[in-house]
Amino acid sequence: MNKVFLQITAKKPLLLTVRNYAFKTDLKIKWVRPEKIPCYKPQKSGDLAGIPEQDKGQYLLEFRNSKELESANEHVKRLFTLEFNPSKCTKKAYRQASTDLVRSHDFDHSSIEVRLARWTGYIRAWQEVVERFPRNQRLKVCLKELIDKRKKHLKYLRRWDYKKFEWLIEQLNIVYKPPPSEFHWITRKESLVKLTDKFCENIKQERLNTLRLKFESEQPAFLDEKIRSLEFIRNEQKDCGVDVTVQDEEIDKVKKQLEELKSKTVVTEEY
Secondary structure (H helix, E strand, C coil): CHHHHHHHHHHCHHHCCCCHHHCCCCCCCCCCCCCCCCCCCHHHHCECCCCCCCCCCCECHHHCCCHHHHCCCHHHHHHCEHHHCCHHHHHHHHHHHHHHHHCCCCCCCCCHHHHHHHHHHHHHHHHHHHHHCCCCHHHHHHHHHHHHHHHHHHHHHHHHCHHHHHHHHHHHCECCCCCCCCCCCCCHHHHHHHHHHHHHHHHHHHHHHHHHHHHHHHHHHHHHHHHHHHHHHHHHHHHHCCCCCCCHHHHHHHHHHHHHHHHHHHHHHHC
16 A cells, blocks of 8 residues: 555655645734624623612612501611612612603503513513523523523514614613624634734835835935936036026925925924
């Protein structure tokens, strides 16, 4: 078998080629894969703020209209405030305040804006819980489903009544992020191609800037030489008695250009 392989390679030496696809580049380019943001994060869900600080001195929702509590002892009143009750009562009060903000009348419990406000309260409350307990998979699934449900109804509201849609997202402090029309995978190969093109463009621009500065520094000497050459040609044409092709206006124009360049250089050095 080895003899056959040696005979083939002797006849066709091009079979033993270098693996050019596995070379190590010297370019100072490093690609880092972008961090994947989970769908339940506020950056993806569109929530611009979390649950604000609630007044802990407020009564529970069930006892805010209680007449007996008004005449009760101060210690008893404090027991019915948000401060001495679980955090779910505070979140419930926040959901109630959010729905009251967008409710059109006192008996409005099922309109689309009230449902969106209620879902927003649940979403922000669950986001705080997921931040504390990131391994709660069941809550993550429920949170993702509720975010998708809110996006779907926001899409419908945007289609039906755009003014109400704008007013609602402003009141709830959220941003509507529609799904992309086309999904594009971020790959290492394509990203490296773009980074290499950008790196080459930067090198090209740096060299062009260096060349431009070099030409600008040589421009005064070039204009001086041009003035002397034009004056020499004009004098020679006059001495020889031929038609003068170099006019005084052309020489004055070059001198003016030289003066402007020198004045511009002086102003730049002062700054």
